[in-house]
Amino acid sequence: MGENPWQPLLQTFEKLSNCVQTHLSNFIGIKNTPPRSSTTIQNPIISLDSSPPIATNNSSHQKLPLKDKSTGPVTKEDLGRATWTFLHTLAAQYPEKPTRQQKRDVKELMAILSRMYPCRECADHFKEILRSNPAQAGSQEEFSQWLCHVHNTVNRSLGKLVFPCERVDARWGKLECEQKSCDLHGTSIDF
Numbered sequence: 001m002g003e004n005p006w007q008p009l010l011q012t013f014e015k016l017s018n019c020v021q022t023h024l025s026n027f028i029g030i031k032n033t034p035p036r037s038s039t040t041i042q043n044p045i046i047s048l049d050s051s052p053p054i055a056t057n058n059s060s061h062q063k064l065p066l067k068d069k070s071t072g073p074v075t076k077e078d079l080g081r082a083t084w085t086f087l088h089t090l091a092a093q094y095p096e097k098p099t100r101q102q103k104r105d106v107k108e109l110m111a112i113l114s115r116m117y118p119c120r121e122c123a124d125h126f127k128e129i130l131r132s133n134p135a136q137a138g139s140q141e142e143f144s145q146w147l148c149h150v151h152n153t154v155n156r157s158l159g160k161l162v163f164p165c166e167r168v169d170a171r172w173g174k175l176e177c178e179q180k181s182c183d184l185h186g187t188s189i190d191f
């Protein structure tokens with residue numbers, strides 16, 4: 001049999017489609033893995049067909065909304081809010097009578113944050129704050145009040161309003177979990 005007369009046209013179209021996908025992927029920040037063969041594209045980012053995307057294990061091949069804010073870069077503010085949420089929730093859930101290990105964990109967590117927090121300027125600033133305000137976590141109240149105080153120190157340096165620490169329990173509570181299944185459990189074993 002002779003060659004399919006449409007073949008060159010189809011190949012050109014396929015190249016064009018791959019090119020558009022690559023540029024679009026770069027634009028919206030999705031890693032576009034080149035297709036292994038023309039028959040393996042399951043969920044292209046753009047598609048001429050209007051059927052819903054097929055669920056696959058490879059997330060880079062799933063259709064994503066083009067204007068999804070979560071695909072953009074994380075800002076210093078986003079990171080700060082998420083970290084404070086984590087820390088204040090941890091403090092709200094901290095035990096009334098922590099074990100020695102739990103008290104050590106808090107100090108270590110703060111020290112690690114001051115070294116590894118992914119904003120250099122913030123990490124250095126936090127290291128300084130910790131030097132004059134070492135972590136205090138002898139009880140739930142002590143930890144959440146200490147955290148409120150150091151958060152206020154950061155707030156002040158950024159020209160933000162100071163939070164009234166007597167209201168910290170009203171602002172931050174334990175993680176919503178059924179039947180206390182998220183509560184921290186201490187162990188008497190020291191690691």
Ligand SMILES: Cc1cc2nc3c(=O)[nH]c(=O)nc-3n(C[C@H](O)[C@H](O)[C@H](O)COP(=O)(O)OP(=O)(O)OC[C@H]3O[C@@H](n4cnc5c(N)ncnc54)[C@H](O)[C@@H]3O)c2cc1C
Pocket residue numbers: 076077078079080081082083084088113117121122123125126147148149150151152154155158160162163168171
């Ligand atoms: C350890 C650490 C160090 C940082 N250092 C810097 C820095 O050096 N430079 C910089 O630009 N950014 C820094 N940030 C980020 C900064 O603190 C803010 O998170 C960011 O500017 C966003 O601010 P925001 O106004 O949305 O509220 P955030 O300060 O993120 O607070 C989130 C929410 O917590 C509540 N809240 C506010 N203050 C308190 C408090 N004292 N106690 C309890 N709850 C409170 C409020 O409801 C607020 O909406 C740091 C973040 C962290 C976690």
